[in-house]
Amino acid sequence: MAIVVRLDVMLALRKVRSKELAEAIGITEANLSLLKSGKVKGIRFATLDAICEQLDCQPADLLEYVPDKKEAGT
Numbered sequence: 001m002a003i004v005v006r007l008d009v010m011l012a013l014r015k016v017r018s019k020e021l022a023e024a025i026g027i028t029e030a031n032l033s034l035l036k037s038g039k040v041k042g043i044r045f046a047t048l049d050a051i052c053e054q055l056d057c058q059p060a061d062l063l064e065y066v067p068d069k070k071e072a073g074t
Contacts, residue, residue: 006062
């Protein structure tokens with residue numbers, strides 16, 4: 001996938017545990033775990049907004065575009 005989720009990095013930088021963030025933004029730890037692992041197809045802007053507010057960051061701090069190797073050659 002071309003979009004890489006860097007939520008785990010931001011959590012570490014901010015010294016915030018997944019459980020704390022999940023409680024603060026009102027989602028389950030399981031859903032936050034799926035988001036951290038990149039196993040989701042999308043994210044609601046409201047959730048992204050809440051994460052950015054809690055971690056004092058920008059969406060670009062959480063999401064990175066990395067072209068697939070097969071796409072880069074075409």
